[in-house]
Amino acid sequence: MSGIKIVGTGLGVPNRVVTNADIANLVDTNEGWIVSRTGISTRRHLSAGETILSCTLQAARAALAQAGVRPEEIGTCLVATLTPDMLVPSAACMVQKELGLAHDAVCFDLNAACTGFLFALHTTECLLKSSRKKFGLVIGAENLSRITDWADRSTCILFGDGAGAAVVEWREDFPSIEAVLGCHGDDRVLRVPGVETGVRSLISMEGTHVFKFAIQAVPYCVDEVLRRCSLAPEDVDFFVFHQANERIIDAAAKRYNIPPEKVYKNIQNYGNTSAASIPLVLAELQTQGRIHPGDRVLVVGFGGGLTWGGALVEFAERTPL
Ligand code: ACO
DSSP, X not given: OXXXXXXXXXXXXXXXXXXXXXXXXXXXXXXXXXXXXXXXXXXXXXOTTOOHHHHHHHHHHHHHHHHTOOGGGXXXXXXXXXXXXXXXXXXXXXXXXXXXXXXXXXXXXXXXXXXXXXXXXXXXXXXXXXXXXXXXXXXXXXXXXXXXXXXXXXXXXXXXXXXXXXXXXXXXXXXXXXXXXEEOOOSSSEEOOOTTSSSOOOOEEOHHHHHHXXXXXXXXXXXXXXXXXXXXXXXXXXXXXXXXXXXXXXXXXXXXTOOGGGBOOOHHHHOBOGGGHHHHHHHHHHHXXXXXXXXXXXXXXXXXXXXXXXXXXXXXXXXXO
16 A cells, blocks of 8 residues: 545636637627536636746645645646646746745656646656655646637637646555556547647647547546445545536436535536646635545546546645654
8 A cells, every 4th residue: 555645735717707708709609509518607718917837836835835735845746737838947847946846856747638637646646655755746737728729619618727736645554546547649639739830739629529538438437446446436425527518527427326416516617627627626625625534536537638547536634744
């Protein structure tokens, strides 16, 4: 046995609220279609003076404060993102600079699209095992409004900006999060070309294909995590699914007969924030006092790559030094 538990969470979202009516001023769409097909009412977008780094720092500071962990105690800082402010230095190194993390902290960015936070959690669990320091900062942060095609009504309604963070602690007597991760290389159904490639660096997506992929990937991850942990669905206190489409979340809840109070959704407020989506949910659950030490949270993500992942995450009070 050995693994990580979450000891603090935080979020940072831009101030600007973009409504469905705002988007209907740009493309041929309407409130009824967006809400019924996606569940999204509003999303947050960065505006002048805001950066994704400022949201990231707000989330990370809140998570550290809640955990009662000092920056110099952090051994790893991973930022899951496909939209860093800069390619180099990494967002994680900028967090290190701004928060004053120690020079022996391992800091880097990771891109697994919407599954990035889960890939980062698993990587952190592996890294902390051999690290002298036992606390890690795991962040998901996205500036998706920057890579949104504002002429494409099938995608521009979906995406929002923001950052969520978790401080995790590794201990010999904590169980592993039992991460189930996988990829299926596909550059057709969901892609964002790189900058200066001669093609606009904007999101293009065959939504129906991704939808069908998600409907299969989510139960695969739930079943596999439950099997590895020898648990049944009713043993889980909360289910946190990537906030991509309310219909995908509701289909999963129905399949496992999960009562509504065990499935938290904030897609209505933030839209799809890719790697930030899962930590935004975790932070809101904790802020609202709905998660307690010992609670088991089954987390599932899926997205571009294609990528998918699931894990069983527990919360704990931090261990006093
Ligand atoms: N307003 C009004 N009508 C629209 C809009 C809109 N914004 N967008 C599409 N339509 C129309 C289409 O043109 C189509 O019309 P037609 O039948 O006359 O051709 C009709 O609505 C149905 O279009 P679909 O694309 O089939 O709509 P669907 O119900 O599949 O919803 C959506 C589209 C919301 C994108 C859905 O497919 C979806 O959520 N897919 C999954 C996305 C996802 O999970 N992404 C995760 C990864 S994101 C990442 O990694 C960055």
